[in-house]
Amino acid sequence: MQINNNDLRGNKRRLPESTMERIARIKELFKNARTMAEKQAVAKMLAEQSPA
Numbered sequence: 930m931q932i933n934n935n936d937l938r939g940n941k942r943r944l945p946e947s948t949m950e951r952i953a954r955i956k957e958l959f960k961n962a963r964t965m966a967e968k969q970a971v972a973k974m975l976a977e978q979s980p981a
Contacts, residue, residue, distance in 0.1 A: 944952075
């Protein structure tokens with residue numbers, strides 16, 4: 930039997946609070962990692978551009 934997304938829409942249960950908190954922490958971790966990587970990339974570009 931094949932299930933499609935429309936069949937599941939009404940049956941979604943709310944995830945437990947601990948799971949929601951874990952997902953939020955992981956999202957925050959990735960956001961912070963991305964921000965740091967962007968800052969490092971900008972710093973590297975600026976360092977390469979500045980005349981020695």
